[in-house]
Amino acid sequence: MSTTRLLLLGVVRIFQPAYGYQLRRELMTWKVESWANINPGSIYTGLRTLAKHGYLQEIEQDGANRPGRTSYKLTADGETEYFSLLRGMLWTVDGFHPDKMQATLSFLWSLRRDEVIAAMEARISQLESQAKSGPFAERQILEDPGTPSHVVEMLRITTARDDGELRWTREFLDRIRDGAYSFAGEPTDWKPYPGMVTHWGEIPDAPEAAEEP
The missing domain is CATH 1.10.10.10 (Winged helix-like DNA-binding domain superfamily/Winged helix DNA-binding domain)
Structure with a gap:
């Protein structure tokens, strides 16, 4: 919604x-x-x-x-x-x-460049934090006798998406730092x-x- x-x-x-x-x-x-x-x-x-x-x-x-x-x-x-x-x-x-x-x-x-840069830096931090916690979440699933083993793949596919977004976010951040695109207040x-x-x-x-x- x-x-x-x-x-x-x-x-x-x-x-x-x-x-x-x-x-x-x-x-x-x-x-x-x-x-x-x-x-x-x-x-x-x-x-x-x-x-x-x-x-x-x-x-x-x-x-x-x-x-x-x-x-x-x-x-x-x-x-x-x-x-x-x-x-x-x-x-x-x-x-x-x-x-x-x-x-x-x-x-x-419609936002200014400095805010978009700051937001991309914040998103990278969030994604990096999720990447660090991922192996521990996976271990918990595998060690839990009450959880079917295939459930770990649901975590892994989400992790793969996050890894892809992390790569893109770093590249996008570099591009906008280098002046790519136009933002609010710019020609x-x-x-x-x-x-x-x-x-x-x-x-x-x-x-x-x-x-x-």
Whole structure:
């Protein structure tokens, strides 16, 4: 749920005000259905829920009450929630939910470089600590007569993921220390091509509801 909330708040923040169908279309290009377990229909539901809780403002056009014809922008509470979620996922390693870091990477540019560097250093410390404790957790499983022996492989696959993330985090930290990418307060290193701007300026029709047989 927290990953979904960050993705919805973050994409609205980029394009606001934007129509529900535009936001849905954009998130589908991010393949969120495969790594964040978000299906197209749940995007509309999530937007309405965030509006209900005061994180988004709904702007309806011509009295239309359809998801594709309602545009959204962040409220002050939504802005606060966005940064709270972003920082929470950035500073905390959660090996059982890799989608959290995947979503965080989509919006790291909204933080300053020094904070991202500090957070990466903190993540390395957490991952190194987990690596040190891993062999002892494995020994406990193997020595416990009440635990099936195959359970140790569940620990090992998690450890393997953490090892891979540790390698990537060290490399990523080196890249951003060397000046890679752009962060808040810095000149942008990427601009959308004109066709993309035009694409977003168009107001699409929401998809037709399927007729019942």
